[in-house]
Amino acid sequence: MTSAILPPLPVQPPGVDWPTLSWSRGPLPPSVDAERLARLIDHGFTDFEETHAVVVVQGGRLVLDRYGPAHGPEATCLSWSMAKSITHALVGIAVGDGLLDIMAPAPVPEWRSPGDPRGAITTDQLLRMSSGLRFSEVYEPDKTSDTIEMMWGSGKADVAHYAASQPLDHPPGTFFSYSSGTTNIICRILADVTGLRGEAFAAFMRERLFEPLGMRTPVPKFDPAGTFIGSSFCFASGQDFARFGLLYLRDGVWNGRRLLPEGWVDYARTQTFQQAGVTDDPYGAHWWLGLGGEGSFSANGHEGQFTLLAPDLDLIIVRHGRTGAALKDALKVWMGEMAAAFRT
Incomplete structure (x- = not known):
């Protein structure tokens, strides 16, 4: 599960406390053009419809945070597909x-009949959006959308069953197609292998992931079958998503304790x-690649949710907010410019 070409992950700097209780705050590095960054932040809050939170952490310290109307450090924000990266964890x-x-x-279970070609699909291929299953990832209600049908239509009682019942359009591992359905199949697999559903699975999430990081605000959502809707629904504050990001930036280790397997x-x-x-942009395994320059990776969500x-x-x-599709590309450029402001 490792690659020699990946840039190294940084360790927590000496003397910087882990933000399990609260974030250590620090100044912007001297190399950052503070006026340029201030202009970018103003742009981010005025030109992308609604921006609810921007949180910036460098070297393990909170160096910048700003919030929109009716939001603040503890406000729960939309996750949308950033929940997919939580599912990866x-x-x-x-x-x-x-x-x-x-x-x-x-x-x-839906793939166990003898001769069913879907039975060859691996969890790795689901994580890499390469299962080959048919799924229309569309968000406009006037278009055919498996995403909408799964979560708010005929599939809402059992989102994983809806997704797993789709036919195979391509041999597994040969065709990339971003799909919220595959994530919800993964979430039911997690429910099955742990033997936990609904509130019991939420308690597992808290015990094994959220509480060790000091994440106090996450709100995961479940379908009536008790499956975590990990494609879309694990709301949390901006600072808690930064904690989750720090776990990944620290290679799955938190304050000396390994929470995620090596690699x-x-x-x-x-x-x-x-x-x-x-x-689509380059993709890893339930994380997007390259949004903030070479070697960067990010959890991205509908309407402009990002943990970069x-x-x-x-x-x-x-970054949290509500930004329509017309500004989607411009917002991604802005995210890249925010990272570039620290690279000069």
Whole structure:
């Protein structure tokens, strides 16, 4: 699960407290043009419809945070698909516990009939959005959308069953197609291998992931079948998403305790095959790649939710808000410019 070409992950600097209780605050580095950064922040809060929170951490210290109207440090913000990266962490915990082999065929009941080609799909391929399953990841209600049908239509009672019932359009591992459905299949696999659903699984999330990091605000959502809707719904504050980002920037180790298996973060940021003609950004395993420059990786969510990690800068940038599709690309450029402001 490692790659020699990945940039190294930084360690917590000596003398900087882990933010389990509260963030250590620090000044901006002298190399940062403070006026340029201030202009970028103003741009971020005035030109992208609604911005609810921007949190910047460098060297393990909170160096900048700003909040929109009716928001503040403890305000719970939308996650949308940033929850997928939280799902990646939960899979890592299950792997570390010996409950799951991601390279083996995924344990999915709908695919167990003899001769069903879906039975060859691995959990790795689900994490890499390369299962080959049919799924229309569309958010406009006037278009055919498996995402909307799964979460608010006929599939809402059992989101994983809806996704797992889709036919195979491509041989597993040969075709990249971003799909919230595959994440919810993974979440039901987690429920099955742990034997936990609903509030019991939420308690597992708190005990094994959130509480060790000092994340006090997460609100995971579950379908009526008790499956964590890890494609879309784990709301938390901007500062708590920064804590989650710091866990990944520190290679899955928190204050001397390894929470994620060795190599799991490198697995997340190792690029997935994408066929010619794909217009999506590079992808790893439930993390996007390159938003903040070479070697960066990020948890991205609908309407402009981001937790961006730049290992070469020991930098985390969290942005929450509500930004429509027309400004999606401009917002991604802004995120890149925010990271670049620390690179000069």
